[in-house]
Amino acid sequence: MSKLPIVLPAIRIRQGNQFIFAFGIDGKRVHEFAAVSRVHRTDQTLAGYQRPEVLSHIRAIRRYLESDAALLPNAIVLAFDDRVEFKALDAGASAAAYSTVGHLVIPVDPELADDEKPAWLVDGQQRSAAIRDADVDEFPVAAVGFIARDEAEQRSQFILVNNTKPLPKGLIHELLPTTSAELPAAYARRRLPATVLNFLNFGAGGGEGPFTGRISTPTMANGFIRDNSVLKMIENSLYEGALYQYRDPEDGTGDIPSILMHLNYFWGAVERVFPSAWRLPPTKSRLTHGAGIQSLGYVMDSLTEGVPAAELPGLGIEEILVDLREHCAWTEGTWDFGLDQTRRWNGIQNTPNDVRLLTSHLLRAVRGHEASVATRR
Structure with missing residues (x-):
């Protein structure tokens, strides 16, 4: 040639x-x-x-x-x-x-x-x-x-x-953190969440954590938690929840080390309290399913909103999650949502209605724990 x-x-x-x-x-x-x-x-x-x-x-x-x-x-x-x-x-x-x-x-x-x-x-x-x-x-x-x-x-x-x-979409999500041009609003909104997701998945920025190697992306074929589920959880929290405190609303950037510390602390507690369910794919565990990831994300927001990452160890998050066990059916049994409404453990689907249903159930249990602790005091 x-x-x-x-x-x-x-x-x-x-x-x-x-x-x-x-x-x-x-x-x-x-x-x-x-x-x-x-x-x-x-x-x-x-x-x-x-x-x-x-x-x-x-x-x-x-x-x-x-x-x-x-x-x-x-x-x-x-x-x-x-x-x-x-x-x-x-x-x-x-x-x-x-x-x-x-x-x-x-x-x-x-x-x-x-x-x-x-x-x-x-x-x-x-x-x-x-x-x-x-x-x-x-x-x-x-x-x-x-x-x-x-x-x-x-x-x-x-x-x-x-x-x-x-x-x-998975390919776009992996590319977003390394782009520099002005992007359509929907992509621009996800650039910071996608950056955080990549740090979580590849153990960079804050060392290995509970999500390391577990999120399915084009370059992490062995991951089993859907990237879109984690992205929604991060995005919801950055715009309306506990991670909002680390985001700059003017330019869309964020304090990534603090975001990673916050997420790794909470989800590390989840991994320790529910170790078996955390290791299983969504077909065998509703904890790693889209509904579980998003619902527990809202629990994280409820428990930690306004609390800096460095102060999270003093909240007793792990104790709260331990008390949450009896209300969960991640891998077997049935969910009891009250009012004679029950579902098989795998009857929860990744739909807006089911995410709301599961979120409400978990938040009621958390409030019940907080009320019980307050009474004991």
Whole structure:
């Protein structure tokens, strides 16, 4: 394979103080200079940003490409680094012009590893893989590229490009903490909770804790607690509960060490009081189920709201949870919600109604404990 650069006619389009480049290229050549950076972790650090290839989808695209009159009108999107150059044909073109005609010069070196290539696929992973494998001599495609400052900007663009597509939520949640651009409100709201979740799951920031390795994410395949359940618990608490005291409402940032200390203390007590139920997957334990995680999150808020993390050991949380045992049916038996309303232990589902029902039940038991303690005093 040649080391000669690929030189392509292109149009440079100005968007604010940035540029994008529109051009055509033989899809067979894209992988010579562009890598697919699949999401993974290295030493607790998130690397990459692409979803794993969906082989069945790629095979279907490949069969279509090998048919007569195949057409792929959608452009692939590439993030370049600063080794890629644009050379305008008209050197005197106005800087205020919306578009400029020229050539895009992309270096090619077959000896480079994927993570050293000058471009990354932000969108079009499966199409480009299908073209690469298709039994055709060439297949030109439309492409749009931009020069990214760093990988955080690439990840931000990946989320924005895929915002209207069925992108796995778990992948977005892992990427959010390492993005830098302004995001849609729903994603911006979850950036801090997602950051906290990653620290909890990977034992960073505050050492290992009760959630370490237990939350299921694209890079923690052995986890069994759904990431969305933990995210909802953290998000509810940050905006309306005990963790609110650590959040800056102005910019959405937070005191992450204090948040982690608070969560690890409370959920560490949960793990100690209910050790067997905490080790089981949601199919065998409603404690690690979405309803259990969210409901106990509200219990945490009720018991610890306004109390700094450093003062939690003086609250007697573990004693309260011990008294809560007789009201719980995490792995067997039945839930007694009063008024002749009972459920089998696994009859609780991760629905808003059942989360409210379980939360009310647990909070009544907690208040009963507090009333009993007050009477004894």
